[in-house]
């Protein structure tokens with residue numbers, strides 16, 4: 048059902064969402080970002096999330112949330128002061144248009160992550176991640192569900208633990224906090240191992 052709704056919304060809004068911002072102009076404004084996220088957004092250091100091919104509207108929301116203080120982090124919080132609001136559409140259009148490179152993560156050693164990602168855990172209950180982030184983990188650009196596939200495992204673990212503890216609380220209607228609070232450390236590690244190896 049969610050996929051059908053997402054599809055319909057996309058037919059109505061996708062073209063306008065993608066047209067917002069000029070990727071070529073954005074490229075010239077990313078020097079400041081490249082020290083951590085690299086020039087094309089395929090960061091190598093697992094502390095810095097991959098931005099390449101991330102949904103544009105999701106990234107706009109994150110930058111505005113760092114600016115307002117709704118999301119806090121020691122690298123990004125001081126840095127966003129240097130990004131002018133007028134440049135945000137171009138910069139995010141640029142990173143969103145870059146191909147996400149395959150990482151060298153090994154295949155997961157258990158099926159636990161895949162199971163929760165695709166089917167959830169009815170005992171707790173945990174909803175399937177795929178309901179919002181897609182079966183391929185590429186998210187939903189219009190609904191601002193971030194792309195996860197191929198993201199650094201360490202970053203996925205950090206985010207799931209921060210949603211669980213409430214340190215990250217910029218998810219609307221506590222969508223992620225309500226899910227993460229029912230995940231234990233073992234499940235978080237298994238999910239991250241599965242997600243980072245998704246292509």
Ligand code: HEC
Pocket residue numbers: 077079080081082083084094095096098101106107109110119120122123126130138193205
């Ligand atoms: C000093 C290192 C550093 C620099 C420079 C930097 N970032 Fe980041 N960025 C980070 C870190 C670390 C995070 C993850 C924050 C967290 O753990 O919550 C992040 C997160 C983000 C996110 C959220 C990603 C997600 O998946 O939620 C966006 C968007 C982003 N950065 C954009 C930018 C842009 C645009 C620039 C340049 C104008 C930039 N960053 C420069 C370190 C940096």
Ligand code: HEC
Pocket residue numbers: 096108163164173174175176177178179180191192193194195202203206207217218219222223226238
């Ligand atoms: C009901 C929809 C929904 C479901 C189900 C869901 N998520 Fe999310 N997820 C979101 C939204 C929305 C965000 C972005 C929140 C924001 O706006 O900052 C998010 C963000 C995330 C992030 C942070 C990504 C980044 O780049 O910073 C991770 C990691 C994540 N989800 C993992 C999961 C996992 C693992 C599951 C399954 C156990 C899951 N999600 C289930 C909606 C969902």
